[in-house]
Amino acid sequence: MAGGLGPVHVVALLASATLVDRITFGIGATIVILGAIGVVVARNPVHAALMLVMTLFGVAVLFVEEGANFLAAVQVIVYAGAIVVLFLFVIMFLGVDREENLAEDPLPLQRPLAAGLVLLGLAGLLVLAIGAHWSTGAPSVAGPAQGQPGGDVAALGRSVFTTYLFPFEITAGLLVIAVVGAVVLARRPRQEAAEENGDEGGGGDGGEIAGPGADGGVESTESVARSVAGTVTAAHGRAEAEEEVGP
Amino acid sequence: MSIPGEWYLALGAVLFSIGALGLLVRRNVLVMFMCIELMLNAANLTFVTFARMLNDIGGQALVFFVLVVAAAEVVVGLGIVVAIFRRRRGTTADDLHLLKG
Numbered sequence: 001m002a003g004g005l006g007p008v009h010v011v012a013l014l015a016s017a018t019l020v021d022r023i024t025f026g027i028g029a030t031i032v033i034l035g036a037i038g039v040v041v042a043r044n045p046v047h048a049a050l051m052l053v054m055t056l057f058g059v060a061v062l063f064v065e066e067g068a069n070f071l072a073a074v075q076v077i078v079y080a081g082a083i084v085v086l087f088l089f090v091i092m093f094l095g096v097d098r099e100e101n102l103a104e105d106p107l108p109l110q111r112p113l114a115a116g117l118v119l120l121g122l123a124g125l126l127v128l129a130i131g132a133h134w135s136t137g138a139p140s141v142a143g144p145a146q147g148q149p150g151g152d153v154a155a156l157g158r159s160v161f162t163t164y165l166f167p168f169e170i171t172a173g174l175l176v177i178a179v180v181g182a183v184v185l186a187r188r189p190r191q192e193a194a195e196e197n198g199d200e201g202g203g204g205d206g207g208e209i210a211g212p213g214a215d216g217g218v219e220s221t222e223s224v225a226r227s228v229a230g231t232v233t234a235a236h237g238r239a240e241a242e243e244e245v246g247p
Numbered sequence: 248m249s250i251p252g253e254w255y256l257a258l259g260a261v262l263f264s265i266g267a268l269g270l271l272v273r274r275n276v277l278v279m280f281m282c283i284e285l286m287l288n289a290a291n292l293t294f295v296t297f298a299r300m301l302n303d304i305g306g307q308a309l310v311f312f313v314l315v316v317a318a319a320e321v322v323v324g325l326g327i328v329v330a331i332f333r334r335r336r337g338t339t340a341d342d343l344h345l346l347k348g
Contacts, residue, residue: 025250040269090325114271122264129256142305159304171315178319185326
């Protein structure tokens with residue numbers, strides 16, 4: 001494979017692949033693209049999350065096709081099994097799983113500009129990916145990927161625990177920092193929570209949602225009662241408006 | 248012989264572009280996060296493709312680290328979304344213009 005590959009040459013190379021490989025790639029690529037488009041155009045965030053799962057499975061199929069079996073398994077377990085579930089958990093927790101109107105466009109020029117910019121970048125990337133011969137580096141610097149005893153799992157394990165041992169240790173620190181950061185972000189400061197409780201006792205801001213940890217049972221009962229009252233008031237107002245419009 | 252790597256690179260470019268487009272046009276912060284995941288997956292696909300083209304396990308090891316960073320990023324990002332949602336009801340990026348110049 002010398003440099004200067006053209007699109008014709010790439011298509012000819014595709015024809016030299018076996019039928020099973022071509023079918024697998026076709027199915028995987030279709031799943032990936034359809035899922036990605038679904039994430040962008042879905043009006044409901046829950047549907048977007050499910051479309052994201054579809055894309056992640058498609059990428060896992062392509063990983064298997066490329067011989068990265070361990071990464072395919074990790075992709076399904078970590079991405080589809082943990083990250084998307086975290087997304088869905090937050091969507092359900094915040095209660096934002098309602099349809100949003102995508103037809104309205106607050107900034108008139110935003111979508112054409114974004115489409116133009118992305119198309120420009122895509123054209124550049126495609127020209128580079130298909131036209132240029134990119135993989136010119138020295139092969140197997142960190143160790144060969146194929147034809148190893150134990151397959152890609154053993155090769156990846158050897159690489160991570162020898163060549164990339166220090167980065168691997170640093171990721172442990174990164175994960176600890178992320179967990180601590182999430183805890184710090186998610187819990188309210190004690191003083192602030194107390195102040196808010198005092199405010200709410202005097203009929204303060206009603207938009208506060210009841211946190212699971214810091215609030216007492218009485219306060220959350222209060223806020224539930226207030227939200228129910230707000231819903232009833234809103235429904236009443238709507239009924240009145242309909243009555244006015246109706247006859 | 249298997250599929251040439253250029254096809255995977257092109258697919259990665261398309262996937263990245265769709266993710267970037269979604270990040271630019273969507274206003275829901277959660278959907279914007281999902282689009283970032285799409286872009287990370289495109290980069291992962293490219294890494295694995297180069298690992299195969301060069302017969303080098305380093306590309307796969309990098310995907311491993313990208314996975315860890317993606318997990319950490321989602322945890323912190325969703326924590327920020329929850330913290331913001333406490334203050335103002337809604338996950339629309341347009342509402343968060345407090346730092347606007």
